[in-house]
Amino acid sequence: MKQHRKNRIYVILFVGISILISIFLVFSALQENINLFYSPTDLKNNPPVSDKSIRAGGLVKENSLKRDKDSLKIKFEITDLKNTISVSYEGLLPDLFKENKGVVATGYFYSTSNEFIAYEILAKHDENYVPKEVKKALE
Amino acid sequence: MNKILGSITLFYHKLGSYPWFYSISSKLLPISTFLAFMIFLLGIVWGIFYSPSDVTQGEIYRIIYMHVPAASVAQSIYFSLAIAGFVYLVWKMKMAGLFIKAMAPIGASFTILALVSGAIWGQPTWGTWWVWDARLTSTLVLLLFYLAIIGLYSSFDNKKTADQAVSILAMVGAVNLPIIKKSVDWWNTLHQPSSIRIFEESTISSEMLYPLLICILSFYLMVFVFGLMAMRTEIAKREMTKDWFKKMVKKND
Structure with a gap:
């Protein structure tokens, strides 16, 4: 060369x-x-100091989802399998919002009561694509 | 060994020749257009009508048959631009500069297709069209690099300066490619990690994977066809006044 x-x-x-x-x-x-969101462990170790809105994400804990009977209010817990935070929200939910599935909530975190008041809920889809028939056959 | 090296050098020199490229591409175009169209038809019909619906997403998941191939070629085209930029800067091969000019709008189009199809999928599944997570933002940056290349090229009157400038920009933008690829692993994102795995079992069932792979193949063939067309147009623009081009046009009349 x-x-x-x-x-x-x-x-x-x-x-x-x-x-x-x-x-x-x-x-x-x-x-x-x-990072798009904080995990419950992040929030526990480093609680946010400002009163700005943040995003928290993880899995919707099994059997934690409670729906209000006469409004769109819901309560559930977000877990990263080590720590959990309780979330309350009022409004419409995306189709994929389910227990044991990924979720990202936007809102305000109150570290003293470990409560998260969300004004937006996004569902996270995982990388698994499974045909309906296969799922039925497995059950 | 010397023979192999010799034929590689010969091929490289041929590749740099406009008349050679123009005649070989006119032979390649019909067959590759036919292949791209048939394979695309096979993949998309299989994906939309004959593959099973997804257990959590239902039918909306089928947008994957456009979204993943578009995102894949969008990144691959950029990678090829960066290589062409390197070749241009080191060996001053004119064809490499022309390649960048011709391919950038194609890459930009597929990036837009990936972003838009992703947004249409995101609205019903995630609950939002857009979120500023690492994967989506880095893909938007990819689009901006494509647009910057197109814009930068057209801002020069002198073709040589333009080729040189876009070569540098194409190479600089290549650092974004590993960021796009690994963003879903390095950071918390709303976008899921990839379902197609090379070294382990894919997390998408094979009944959905096969049509997807066919769609991906067809998108690469499509890019090949569009690329040949765009490069021929660009060669025609640059060589219109040259003797070989006039002769060829006369012969074809």
């Missing part, structure tokens, strides 16, 4: 590696902010 081409490759490599390092530094500094 000709010398001037080799030199160009070196320059590209040098610039490329510098960009990679700077991006790595930026992302490691932003690590916490890139």
Whole structure:
């Protein structure tokens, strides 16, 4: 290979590696902010200090879902299998919201009572795609 | 060994030649268009009418047959742009610059298709069209890189300067690709991790996986067809006044 081409490759490599390092530094500094939601364990260890709304996520704990009889109010618990927080919400729910399935709630967390008042509930779909017939056959 | 190296070098030099590319692509186009169309038809009909419905999502999951192939080619096209950028900067191969110019709008289109189909799926399943999680945001950044390449190219009058500038930009943007790929593993996201696994068993049932793989293959063939067309157009634009091009047009008349 000709010398001037080799030199160009070196320059590209040098610039490329510098960009990679700077991006790595930026992302490691932003690590916490890139996460879409906090887990119950995060909230327990580092309760939010400001009164801004945050997102909490995890699984809807089995047998924790309680629906109000004459309104759209619901109560349930979010768990990451180590810690849980109790969530209350009023409004419509996405189709995939179910016990034992992933959920992301947006709202305000009160660490003293371990309560989360949500104003938005998003359901998280997992990576499993199972045909209906197969599920029936398994049961 | 020398023979193999020699034929690779020969192929590389041919690849850089506009007349050679123009004639070989006119032979490749009909057959690859036919293949892309038939395989797409097979995959999409199998996926929409003959694959089972999903136990939690019902029928809405079928958008996967557009969404995953679109997202896959969107990232692969960008990867190819970055390689072309490298080739252009080191060897000053004109065809590599032309490749970036021709492919960027195709990549942008498939990125838009991935984002829009994802939003349409997200509304009924997640409960929102859009959320600023790492996967969705990094894919939006991919679209912005494509748009930046298109915009940057058109802002230069001189083709050489334009090729050089977009080559650099294409390579810089490539750092985004591993971020898109691994975002669902590195951070908490609303988007699920990938269901198609290479080194372990996929978490999507094989009855749904086979039509999906066929759709993915057909999208790559489609990109090949669109790419050939776009590059031929670009060659025609750049070489319109050259002798070989005039001769060829005359011969075909």
